Amino acid sequence: MPTTVAQTVGVPRPRTRHIAHGFGSGVRVVAIVVALAWSLAPVYWMLATSFKTELEAAELRPTIWPHAPTLENYRALWNGSLPFVSFFLNSAATSVVTAIFAVMIATPAAYALSRARFRLRRPIGYAILIVRMLPLVVLLAPLYLLLLHAQLLDTRAGLVVGFTTFGLPFAVWMIKSFIDAVPIEVEEAARIDGYPRWQILVKVVAPLMLPGLVTTAAFVFMEAWNNLIFPLALVTTLEKQTLPAALVLTFSGQFKTDWGGMMAAATVTTVPLMIAFFAVQRSMVRGLTSGAIAGA
């Protein structure tokens, strides 16, 4: 067989176009189908239920496919009794602003940690990584008091402060890994011409790692969008809530039996996260393997 010759000299493994042939391939196909079903069935169930009437969603023998598909659940989110549009806008505004702030604050720090020489460089790098691992809930009580005194409790600005700070450590480490990959030579010319560091960062380095900055922003966005504990504890007016907290707070009332409506709201909450996730999933491996991702 010609392939054995190639194998013995360590040529890259022959790329089988589809699943490997031979022993075990049938088992493998079945296992992959099971894995896909496990991963996708709950998401399918959410989508299918969101198009069911309240009655059908509550049926004792659940229907796999909506018998009478309806958009009523989504329409009710738009013009129902709850300010769902506000929830969505609150989530979108706080998450987007957080992503922008976090990247803006983290980029110079990452640049300094990557390029500058100062004595506290390593300790600060590690301290930032450890902050990342702190339990949010433990810091919640003092943070609550802090925002109370700053009159930022129950405001979107207060949420952005919390989200941004806890997004920073991750952003710093991720952006640092992107800056590390930019060859230092590209900065030399600008340095010889006497440009200050800030200008080198903004005009030379940042454009080179723009995709990295966008990826980082998307990660911070996802994390802010996902956060439940901050809005739940730091926002008290329902109209100012974000989607995750609103789902929890309104469930006891509105959606107690209305699973169709609940799943429509869940779908709306999921879509922005899914868009951000699939936009950056390619660079996720890079983030993971560089040790930059500190908590998913």
Added chain:
Amino acid sequence: MERVKWLDSMVMPTVAALALVVGYPIVSTIVLSTQDYNLVATEAARFVGADNYRKLVADPIFWQSLRNTALYTFGSVAISAALGLVFALLMERFVGRRGRVARLLLLTPWAVPFVVIAFLFRYMYLQNGGAINALLLSMGAIAAPISWLNVSTLAMPAVMVANIWAMTPFFFLLLGAALAGIPNEVIESARVDRASAFSMIFRIKLPLLRNALLIGGLLMIIANFNDFAKIWAMTQGGPGYSTTTLVVYVYRQAFENFSFGYASAVGVCWLLLLLAFAIAYLRALRLT
């Protein structure tokens, strides 16, 4: 001789933000933990020394939530890592367009918000009309529908299943990348030596995945220690205290009883525990 400065102006915004929003609360938590401070009580905070800590040692619910946290964290992480490894091995040679699409689809649970996962599984766990009961009944695995989240012995495993579903893509992606990074020479020479499929996985590949498993595992242990959204939105820690983890317990003490002092004492203990894992993580990073 050039003098090396201590700090760099460019890290100052980050350091300032962290000092204010994280550093101050840490110090404040430690201070609060020595006080009898109730936000809604009329009397002012007063210093009580180690009283909160004495109360904590004698508090059975604290110990139970510690056990629950350990079970939830280590159980979910171990099973997700195993599942993610199986997925990665299954997909290893599945290349081409269909392989790429299948890989993306396997990542889907990662893109679902935690709160949504919680409500989705809550709906599927329903005793009457829940998809999981319907499925198990039709397969003959159970005789009567079960109220998964309302039975104290079943609630924790049920919440863990949702958590495992959410976490598996992380390990799948991480281990898939690590598998792809194994040099072809290693695989080929094992193949030439006619290594069996079993020893190929357990003697050749697994040892080479050790670092990825270690780092990924520690990261997820830390993340799960702090997981709030899934448990809170599914069971709020119940029934009884059967799914109350440390996060849930601290949250209840602080934001339902408003006893910030006691909540802070629990928090400080937990900070110390977490620090041990954080240090282990940093060491693991340096090893690789």
